[in-house]
Amino acid sequence: MKHLRYLNKYFYKYKWRIIPGIFFVIISNIFGVIPAQVIGHAFNLITENIQLYSLFSGFERKEIIYDIFSYSLLYFGTLVLILYLLRGLFLFFMRQTIILMSRHIEFDIKNEIYAHYQKLSLGFYRRNNTGDLMNRATEDVNRVRMYVGPAIMYAINTGVLFLLVIYAMFSVNTKLAIFCLLPLPALVVIIYFVNTKINKKSELIQEQLSKLSSFVQERFSGIRVIKSYVREGHTEKVFAAESQGYKNNAMGLVKVQALFYPTMVLLVGLSTILTIYIGGKQVINGSITPGNIAEFIVYVNQLTFPVSMLGWVTTLIQRASASQKRINEFLELQPDITSEAHDKTEISGRINFQNVSFTYPDTGIEAIKNVSFEIKEGQFVAIIGRTGSGKSTLANLIMRMYDVDKGDIKIDGTSLKSLNLQDYRNHIGFVPQEVFLFSDTIKNNISFGLDTTTTEQVETAAKNAAVYHNIIGFEHQFETMLGERGITLSGGQKQRVSIARALIKEPRILIFDDCLSAVDTRTEEEILNNLGRLMNGKTSILIAHRISTIKNADKILVLDNGEITEQGTHEELLLLSGAYAEMYQNQLLEEESKSI
Missing domain, CATH: 1.20.1560.10 (ABC transporter type 1, transmembrane domain)
Structure with a gap:
């Protein structure tokens, strides 16, 4: 008993x-x-x-x-x-x-x-x-x-x-x-x-x-x-x-x-x-x-x-x-991530990684090794690297899905662990690599992050995510019911609905975790142009594999095996003739071979 x-x-x-x-x-x-x-x-x-x-x-x-x-x-x-x-x-x-x-x-x-x-x-x-x-x-x-x-x-x-x-x-x-x-x-x-x-x-x-x-x-x-x-x-x-x-x-x-x-x-x-x-x-x-x-x-x-x-x-x-x-x-299990702070604070979007290391507790894999960098308020920062280099882990650490093993992450000069976690995440728009949509209407999926929204807000977010014309083409438009995990939509449509869900929040920090992979180049450019307008003065972090997606970023971080090997603008990294320049040349060759 x-x-x-x-x-x-x-x-x-x-x-x-x-x-x-x-x-x-x-x-x-x-x-x-x-x-x-x-x-x-x-x-x-x-x-x-x-x-x-x-x-x-x-x-x-x-x-x-x-x-x-x-x-x-x-x-x-x-x-x-x-x-x-x-x-x-x-x-x-x-x-x-x-x-x-x-x-x-x-x-x-x-x-x-x-x-x-x-x-x-x-x-x-x-x-x-x-x-x-x-x-x-x-x-x-x-x-x-x-x-x-x-x-x-x-x-x-x-x-x-x-x-x-x-x-x-x-x-x-x-x-x-x-x-x-x-x-x-x-x-x-x-x-x-x-x-x-x-x-x-x-x-x-x-x-x-x-x-x-x-x-x-x-x-x-x-x-x-x-x-x-x-x-x-x-x-x-x-x-x-x-x-x-x-x-x-x-x-x-x-x-x-x-x-x-x-x-x-x-x-x-x-x-x-x-x-x-x-x-x-x-x-x-x-x-x-x-x-x-x-x-x-x-x-x-x-x-x-x-x-x-x-x-x-x-x-x-x-x-x-x-x-x-x-x-x-x-x-009886207690959450690994706890937040004792109750005060709500305004977030401007300055992020600072100070000698951060992180190992996944379940697998023992060291994903991040002594990483340090700074993202200024309003900057557009891109993160690129090979598969398994730690890009998504950085996004999870910024979201505080996990706590770092060593070092510290500071937001606006305050340690991330000292912030009210729910209030902090409310200031972030996050589009994950693996898109998840609920078995609900498209409208409710887009407005998921907010308690109350207007039809105009939902439509504007859909337009900014370049998915509006797809939605109005459906019989029930924004009231279209999605199947489990959004199976009703194509891969690209799911990604764009997920982007709209992040944009409708009007976040101070926006994180895209390789979420444009299923989108064609023309649609990608439209989304990025809209982001440039919407996120003006706000911090944007874009994780990608295609250099064409990130070459206009204010700063590019190149990750390899959990470490930052290079950082700078597109032009600065090309002048280094390192890993970034090699990836850029390889992708140019791939595009040329496809055109032939």
């Missing part, structure tokens, strides 16, 4: 639901136990009046005795019916308090998990599969809800009923009560041993379900690649193998439960046999009445359902414990 202690704060929060719920449980069980005593009295009435009715055989009073007998049975029958109706009413109230409480807790847990996921740093998402993250926020939470709702409700119900029934039994006859309850210790031992197996198998099931969810999510996201390489059959086999693993674990749990429940019912049946045998002897001796045996049989049958539910409740608790353990693993 140690993992489930995390939920105590929710029980305290909803104490005014669970306390009335417990009260309704007690009242409903009182109305459930009393009918057994009424039935006992009715049974005694039947046995006594049958003998009395036989004695008056042939007398006129026989009909009077029959009428009294009939009215008495009707009275007892009506009383039992009323008692059970009252029990049903309070059971309804019990469910309306405890089960509704479980739904509120489920809502709170899901929101807490999602909010915590949002706080965790980028490295967390690199280490964990999307399917596993989703499974912990859905399937695991649902299993926890079954604990805070049905499991707790039936556990309290069973506990209260046990106490009331045992008290009623001992108040009637101690010896008979002891014999009726003899099988219970064996039941406790069985539950103890079975619980361990249920817990282990529940953890295995949840782990396998996460793997299955991750596999399906990844394959659906990459369905285009699967179809391109004709690997449908292969993925079906892999999915079948993963499903078989889940099935085997689930079947193992079912087999344990299949043995568990009949064993409990058998022990309850044994209690009924002992009641009749021991009770029959005591009736012969005159210690109890036949009605007491009927009363005890009702008590034993009343315990049958709660005892059988005890196994189900135990399973729910064990599965919830396994799920809560998985949830706690992520909730």
